[in-house]
Amino acid sequence: MKIPSTLVLLGEPIEIETETGENWEFPRNRFYLASSISGRELWVIPQPTKHKIADRVPARAASLFKKWAGWSTDWAARFDVPDFAKITMGFAVSIAYRSGKWSGRSTGYIHRFDHKTKIEVDSKKQPGVWRLSGSRLQVRAVGITG
Secondary structure: OOOOOOEEEEEEEEEEEEOOOOEEEOOOOOEEEEEEOOOOEEEEEEOOOOOEEOOOOOHHHHHHHHHHHOOOOOOOEEOOOOOOOOEEEEEEEEEEEEEOOOOOOOEEEEEEOOOOOEEEEOOOOOOOOEEEEOOOOEEEOOEEEO
16 A cells, blocks of 8 residues: 555654554654545654655645644655555554644644544554554544544
8 A cells, every 4th residue: 555645744643552452652753643635544654864845735735734733834845655565453542642733832632532443554563654544533623533
């Protein structure tokens, strides 16, 4: 499976808690929490060592970011992300993350999922990319819902 070509950066993941009690903790400044343009998938991807500033921000991505953060973005970055193997690893109970949404200051949040949210990873032994998806998952102005 390919990672979507455009992702909206929401913040930085802290931890994903699973229904089995297994947790993934993310070292600070090593991963991004992002959303597909539709706002229906969450992605945890490694922060790239290099990136290029894009010529423009795609309209749908800019719209979702403005809805999420409360202000418009004036830049977008292009970088390479490895292919995604898509190995199912159960369901998420919650995700903790840091984001500058609303205030511009990095603040910690915890979202508890109300509905089944599937976790898929790129490697069972040492995941480097995570995808969270569910029928009710949505990125909105109030935060992550579902």
